[in-house]
Amino acid sequence: MSMTSNVVKVGIADLKITRAPEILRTSGLGSCVGVVVFDHSQRIAGMSHVMLPDSHLSKRDDLNEMKYADTAIDLLIDSLLHDGARAYALKAKIAGGAQMFSFSTSNDLLRVGHRNIEAVKQRLSHHRIPIIAEDVGGNSGRTIEFFPDTGILKVRTVNMGEKEI
Amino acid sequence: MSFLENLSSYQLDILKEIGNIGSGNAATALSKLLQRKVDMTTPSVKVVSFDEVMDLVGGPDKLIVSVFLRIQGEAPGSMFFVLAPDEAEQFVRQVTGLKKFSFEEYPIDELGLSALHEVGNILSGSYLSALSDFTKINMQPSVPSLNMDMAGAILSEGLMELSVESDYAIIIDTTISEDGEKSSVNGHFFLLPDPESFRKIFKALGVED
Numbered sequence: 447m448s449m450t451s452n453v454v455k456v457g458i459a460d461l462k463i464t465r466a467p468e469i470l471r472t473s474g475l476g477s478c479v480g481v482v483v484f485d486h487s488q489r490i491a492g493m494s495h496v497m498l499p500d501s502h503l504s505k506r507d508d509l510n511e512m513k514y515a516d517t518a519i520d521l522l523i524d525s526l527l528h529d530g531a532r533a534y535a536l537k538a539k540i541a542g543g544a545q546m547f548s549f550s551t552s553n554d555l556l557r558v559g560h561r562n563i564e565a566v567k568q569r570l571s572h573h574r575i576p577i578i579a580e581d582v583g584g585n586s587g588r589t590i591e592f593f594p595d596t597g598i599l600k601v602r603t604v605n606m607g608e609k610e611i
Numbered sequence: 612m613s614f615l616e617n618l619s620s621y622q623l624d625i626l627k628e629i630g631n632i633g634s635g636n637a638a639t640a641l642s643k644l645l646q647r648k649v650d651m652t653t654p655s656v657k658v659v660s661f662d663e664v665m666d667l668v669g670g671p672d673k674l675i676v677s678v679f680l681r682i683q684g685e686a687p688g689s690m691f692f693v694l695a696p697d698e699a700e701q702f703v704r705q706v707t708g709l710k711k712f713s714f715e716e717y718p719i720d721e722l723g724l725s726a727l728h729e730v731g732n733i734l735s736g737s738y739l740s741a742l743s744d745f746t747k748i749n750m751q752p753s754v755p756s757l758n759m760d761m762a763g764a765i766l767s768e769g770l771m772e773l774s775v776e777s778d779y780a781i782i783i784d785t786t787i788s789e790d791g792e793k794s795s796v797n798g799h800f801f802l803l804p805d806p807e808s809f810r811k812i813f814k815a816l817g818v819e820d
Binding site: 504 | 760
């Protein structure tokens with residue numbers, strides 16, 4: 447295997463599926479949540495960069511399904527199954543959902559990190575997909591990388607370095 | 612996207628002027644504070660995807676120091692004053708006279724952080740009050756929040772309101788730079804009005820279509 451794996455970048459409110467040796471990366475997660483769902487033995491994984499908890503928040507008809515926890519996770523699972531993952535083998539790892547600013551405010555959108563985490567967990571549980579590792583909450587931004595061949599999720603923060611979950 | 616697509620060039624010019632007035636005022640305040648000449652570029656108004664917002668400061672992974680506040684009142688929105696960490700350090704040293712202020716030495720000097728917070732407060736306050744006077748729209752700043760972290764994590768917070776309605780942001784971006792021989796500081800002012808605020812601003816200035 448080559449030392450320099452190809453990195454598939456996942457943007458904001460974006461979603462990508464890939465297989466080893468490619469790796470998935472999303473950068474600068476704040477209150478957003480990075481959701482990885484994967485079938486380890488098939489070496490296939492999908493990553494979603496969820497921005498908001500609930501598609502019912504949308505004020506539009508043509509909503510971006512990759513933006514909301516409920517619709518993005520449905521889409522993530524559908525795409526994985528379509529590409530050969532097996533439903534019973536799917537597992538998840540999640541990271542993000544920080545509270546970046548400490549405003550004391552009535553504005554719900556500024557506490558969106560916590561609500562994103564809850565919404566992601568609820569939707570994964572709805573699909574009976576176990577979350578086997580998580581690094582959520584706090585008040586730091588995160589950059590995450592997932593390696594489909596090992597199932598390792600690397601989480602990097604500015605102040606606390608890098609860890610593997 | 613429909614609203615953004617329909618902005619006329621006249622309306623875009625108005626938004627540029629908004630940026631001009633606000634950041635001009637802030638640059639004057641900054642120049643008094645530093646007792647040096649501060650230059651600013653002509654503001655640019657960009658319609659960009661959320662990913663492109665991060666690219667304006669060098670990508671979502673880039674470490675930035677930012678003062679963020681919510682604009683409250685009739686035309687709500689978000690405002691950022693963004694500096695690179697080394698520039699923010701320089702900035703603090705100049706304002707406070709602290710010679711060794713650094714974000715890498717823990718614990719970070721409280722006085723330095725407080726000064727930075729206050730500078731952010733003054734700059735964003737002067738930006739907003741000029742805007743409020745010009746448009747006759749009532750706008751008040753929330754208490755600003757100072758943060759050093761990845762650009763993506765910080766800036767996406769200012770996109771939350773917009774994201775409910777759109778996948779694009781209209782960002783009014785002004786770069787300020789200090790004109791000095793030894794050292795110069797470059798910063799960005801980002802003004803991100805909430806979707807409904809554009810209509811109010813245009814209405815207040817009599818440029819409804």
